[in-house]
Amino acid sequence: xxxxxxxxxxxxxxxxxxxxxxxxxxxxxxxxxxxxxxxxxxxxxxxxxxxxxxxxxxxxxxxxxxxxxxxxxxxxxxxxxxxxxxxxxxxxxxxxxxxxxxxxxxxxxxxxxxxxxxxxxxxxxxxxxxxxxxxxxxx
Amino acid sequence: xxxxxxxxxxxxxxxxxxxxxxxxxxxxxxxxxxxxxxxxxxxxxxxxxxxxxxxxxxxxxxxxxxxxxxxxxxxxxxxxxxxxxxxxxxxxxxxxxxxxxxxxxxxxxxxxxxxxxxxxxxxxxxxxxxxxxxxxxxxxxxxxxxxxxxxxxxxxxxxxxxxxxxxxxxxxxxxxxxxxxxxxxxxxxxxxxxxxxxxxxxxxxxxxxxxxxxxxxxxxxxxxxxxxxxxxxxxxxxxxxxxxxxxxxxxxxxxxxxxxxxxxxxxxxxxxxxxxxxxxxxxxxxxxxxxxxxxxxxxxxxxxxxxxxxxxxxxxxxxxxxxxxxxxxxxxxxxxxxxxxxxxxxxxxxxxxxxxxxxxxxxxxxxxxxxxxxxxxxxxxxxxxxxxxxxxxxxxxxxxxxxxxxxxxxxxxxxxxxxxxxxxxxxxxxxxxxxxxxxxxxxxxxxxxxxxxxxxxxxxxxxxxxxxxxxxxxxxxxxxxxxxxxxxxxxxxxxxxxxxxxxxxxxxxxxxxxxxxxxxxxxxxxxxxxxxxxxxxxxxxxxxxxxxxxxxxxxxxxxxxxxxxxxxxxxxxxxxxxxxxxxxxxxxxxxxxxxxxxxxxxxxxxxxxxxxxxxxxxxxxxxxxxxxxxxxxxxxxxxxxxxxxxxxxxxxxxxxxxxxxxxxxxxxxxxxxxxxxxxxxxxxxxxxxxxxxxxxxxxxxxxxxxxxxxxxxxxxxxxxxxxxxxxxxxxxxxxxxxxxxxxxxxxxxxxxxxxxxx
Numbered sequence: 001x002x003x004x005x006x007x008x009x010x011x012x013x014x015x016x017x018x019x020x021x022x023x024x025x026x027x028x029x030x031x032x033x034x035x036x037x038x039x040x041x042x043x044x045x046x047x048x049x050x051x052x053x054x055x056x057x058x059x060x061x062x063x064x065x066x067x068x069x070x071x072x073x074x075x076x077x078x079x080x081x082x083x084x085x086x087x088x089x090x091x092x093x094x095x096x097x098x099x100x101x102x103x104x105x106x107x108x109x110x111x112x113x114x115x116x117x118x119x120x121x122x123x124x125x126x127x128x129x130x131x132x133x134x135x136x137x138x139x
Numbered sequence: 140x141x142x143x144x145x146x147x148x149x150x151x152x153x154x155x156x157x158x159x160x161x162x163x164x165x166x167x168x169x170x171x172x173x174x175x176x177x178x179x180x181x182x183x184x185x186x187x188x189x190x191x192x193x194x195x196x197x198x199x200x201x202x203x204x205x206x207x208x209x210x211x212x213x214x215x216x217x218x219x220x221x222x223x224x225x226x227x228x229x230x231x232x233x234x235x236x237x238x239x240x241x242x243x244x245x246x247x248x249x250x251x252x253x254x255x256x257x258x259x260x261x262x263x264x265x266x267x268x269x270x271x272x273x274x275x276x277x278x279x280x281x282x283x284x285x286x287x288x289x290x291x292x293x294x295x296x297x298x299x300x301x302x303x304x305x306x307x308x309x310x311x312x313x314x315x316x317x318x319x320x321x322x323x324x325x326x327x328x329x330x331x332x333x334x335x336x337x338x339x340x341x342x343x344x345x346x347x348x349x350x351x352x353x354x355x356x357x358x359x360x361x362x363x364x365x366x367x368x369x370x371x372x373x374x375x376x377x378x379x380x381x382x383x384x385x386x387x388x389x390x391x392x393x394x395x396x397x398x399x400x401x402x403x404x405x406x407x408x409x410x411x412x413x414x415x416x417x418x419x420x421x422x423x424x425x426x427x428x429x430x431x432x433x434x435x436x437x438x439x440x441x442x443x444x445x446x447x448x449x450x451x452x453x454x455x456x457x458x459x460x461x462x463x464x465x466x467x468x469x470x471x472x473x474x475x476x477x478x479x480x481x482x483x484x485x486x487x488x489x490x491x492x493x494x495x496x497x498x499x500x501x502x503x504x505x506x507x508x509x510x511x512x513x514x515x516x517x518x519x520x521x522x523x524x525x526x527x528x529x530x531x532x533x534x535x536x537x538x539x540x541x542x543x544x545x546x547x548x549x550x551x552x553x554x555x556x557x558x559x560x561x562x563x564x565x566x567x568x569x570x571x572x573x574x575x576x577x578x579x580x581x582x583x584x585x586x587x588x589x590x591x592x593x594x595x596x597x598x599x600x601x602x603x604x605x606x607x608x609x610x611x612x613x614x615x616x617x618x619x620x621x622x623x624x625x626x627x628x629x630x631x632x633x634x635x636x637x638x639x640x641x642x643x644x645x646x647x648x649x650x651x652x653x654x655x656x657x658x659x660x661x662x663x664x665x666x667x668x669x670x671x672x673x674x675x676x677x678x679x680x681x682x683x684x685x686x687x688x689x690x691x692x693x694x695x696x697x698x699x700x701x702x703x704x705x706x707x708x709x710x711x712x713x714x715x716x717x718x719x720x721x722x723x724x725x726x727x728x729x730x731x732x733x734x735x736x737x738x739x740x741x742x743x744x745x746x747x748x749x750x751x752x753x754x755x756x757x758x759x760x761x762x763x764x765x766x767x768x769x770x771x772x773x774x775x776x777x778x779x780x781x782x783x784x785x786x787x788x789x790x791x792x793x794x795x796x797x798x799x800x801x802x803x804x805x806x807x808x809x810x811x812x813x814x815x816x817x818x819x820x821x822x823x824x825x826x827x828x829x830x831x832x833x834x835x836x837x838x839x840x841x842x843x844x845x846x847x848x849x850x851x852x853x854x855x856x857x858x859x860x861x862x863x864x865x866x867x868x869x870x871x872x873x874x875x876x877x878x879x880x881x882x883x884x885x886x887x888x889x890x891x892x893x894x895x896x897x
Contacts, residue, residue, distance in 0.1 A: 041782060127880070
């Protein structure tokens with residue numbers, strides 16, 4: 001079943017969903033959002049795409065196999081958890097760096113925390129798409 | 140018959156020369172401890188491993204452990220040299236070498252470990268490596284069965300032993316074997332002594348293959364010959380003997396110890412010697428003589444008599460030397476001729492002179508002929524039997540029977556293949572030649588050592604037997620001397636009787652074999668019992684699986700919800716939650732809207748007959764729940780709930796819409812039953828929630844997170860800060876579960892897609 005309306009609308013909606021998912025991921029530390037939610041939104045985008053265009057199209061759009069994305073995400077999360085060990089901290093402790101900090105402004109913050117959240121994002125995205133695609137294809 | 144086809148000769152690879160180098164290095168290291176130990180000292184090294192469970196990697200070297208360590212590493216050099224040549228060019232030679240070296244390290248850990256839990260870990264490691272080595276020819280069903288059987292039997296014993304260790308540690312408060320030595324009286328007087336003894340003996344008897352746990356050892360001969368020589372004669376199967384020796388100062392000295400070891404040891408020794416005569420495969424003959432030796436060692440550990448213990452110490456070394464040599468000889472013969480059948484081999488003396496000499500020397504030691512060390516060993520066994528007050532006659536009778544049969548077995552293994560007639564030899568299709576030198580070093584060296592120690596028993600006495608006896612009896616002065624000529628005494632007369640009987644048995648052995656063969660068919664076999672046990676276990680598992688796993692989703696869910704209801708009800712009763720005054724807050728308009736939406740969704744799901752409508756109804760309920768989170772200002776949870784709900788609807792539709800249309804609704808009786816369960820669970824959950832809310836909420840954690848979130852973690856969204864910073868390790872665990880679950884589901888779905896029914 002292919003709906004021309006759904007296919008057309010999907011193009012715009014999926015793009016918006018994906019941008020929105022990254023937005024939700026990045027703002028998560030201070031506002032509602034984060035890796036879990038971002039990953040769910042991103043997965044919803046691809047699920048919608050799969051419903052409209054079929055899983056083979058969705059797989060092509062995703063470029064990498066979803067199970068690989070999940071595995072990479074797990075690796076990123078694990079690595080970011082191990083980084084504090086290099087500074088003598090406990091694993092998964094938060095380490096922050098404020099780039100260009102001045103007395104007036106705290107500068108641009110980066111930390112292993114955001115890397116961890118990106119890992120979570122990738123695991124959630126990859127795991128859900130693994131399930132949905134497999135279900136769509138095999139049943 | 141050959142378990143190994145010869146391969147085109149190639150150069151030596153790392154898999155060939157690395158293992159003997161490792162073994163040789165270890166042997167040299169252990170040799171350096173020899174002067175200290177021979178001088179009456181002990182050594183101890185250790186560091187903490189899991190201090191909270193008092194598991195330490197501590198190593199203790201005394202006469203007992205050093206003797207074992209020298210045997211393991213020394214014979215290891217020979218066996219590894221041998222297998223480097225024996226398996227040269229085998230596609231899995233590297234894997235074999237890895238297993239063999241791993242085994243050696245595990246075995247060394249076993250005999251050197253001072254901590255009981257450390258000993259257990261190494262014990263199980265030897266079991267696992269033995270499993271891998273027996274099943275090395277994994278394409279053969281026979282090998283796989285033998286490997287699994289050995290794993291199960293010795294693994295079971297290992298667990299029993301662990302339980303015994305834990306009880307000992309509970310009573311004495313120490314895990315260190317070196318500290319236990321002085322605590323024998325505490326254990327012997329404890330009411331748990333009987334239990335400890337049974338558990339420890341189960342461990343020792345399964346590992347050292349005592350009747351009725353012996354059946355795995357002859358089957359283990361499915362392994363390549365170097366493995367049989369190393370694990371299943373010289374080292375691993377002596378693990379049980381080692382355990383008994385190690386526990387000797389702590390547990391021996393009671394009637395229970397004396398009689399259990401005497402009976403099991405004697406039965407094993409005699410049974411195995413008779414079975415050895417019955418075999419036609421030379422490797423099987425040797426396997427049963429190994430059983431006989433193990434039985435004898437157990438038998439003599441029963442007694443606290445210094446002669447008996449000295450006999451154990453001597454015979455332990457004697458047996459390892461000649462048995463490893465003979466196994467390697469059989470390996471050479473098999474390698475050259477392609478058969479190990481005693482009825483067909485003959486006349487190899489001319490083609491394989493070096494092997495013949497090695498076989499002859501080793502067999503003479505095995506037969507207990509002077510001036511070989513085997514003679515001294517046998518004399519000491521008789522002396523030990525004569526000196527033991529209680530079980531003496533059993534010891535002498537069992538030793539006499541076993542030694543005479545052993546004499547005959549030595550003849551079968553070493554005389555017939557080399558001196559007998561070559562008429563029935565199968566044609567191997569190539570000229571029979573001597574094995575290459577790395578295969579000959581082991582048999583020659585080991586059998587020559589048997590002669591050397593016999594001529595100079597003092598060497599063995601000072602370095603090995605006296606320290607070993609001291610380790611068991613606590614006093615080097617109790618060790619007896621090793622003499623080649625101890626004058627005309629009862630032991631010597633018994634030896635002469637042994638020789639006479641042995642020669643008679645050898646001459647009659649073909650007739651005996653036929654008689655045993657005829658009788659054997661009518662007797663039950665332990666192997667058959669084992670198969671029956673496994674089959675029954677399988678049937679029980681199937682019955683139990685069918686009972687618990689009905690495969691009907693309806694029943695699973697019913698079970699889950701009934702358990703939830705029971706759990707909640709019992710929790711409420713336990714907390715004495717009465718139906719007291721429940722403060723129902725005055726509902727606002729938005730609350731009523733959420734309630735109406737959720738209620739409508741629920742009603743639709745229950746009433747509709749259309750599957751898609753039911754799924755949509757469930758989705759509505761989910762959105763209602765998300766709205767509840769929004770109303771009570773938990774946006775993060777609400778967003779997650781909404782997204783998850785959406786994805787669940789999609790997933791559910793994908794799966795459910797492809798199911799066949801239900802012909803009719805479930806029966807009214809069933810619906811009523813389900814309705815009752817649903818109403819009960821709902822009521823109980825509501826009551827629980829009201830009860831929880833009516834208590835003051837402990838806000839300590841929430842307060843901490845609210846205060847610490849921004850200053851410590853630079854984040855204002857507390858939920859996210861908790862997820863990625865304060866509780867990041869939990870989150871990592873959760874995402875791992877998510878990833879693994881997805882992969883598992885993928886594997887299951889793919890399997891179905893391929894047509895395999897799961």
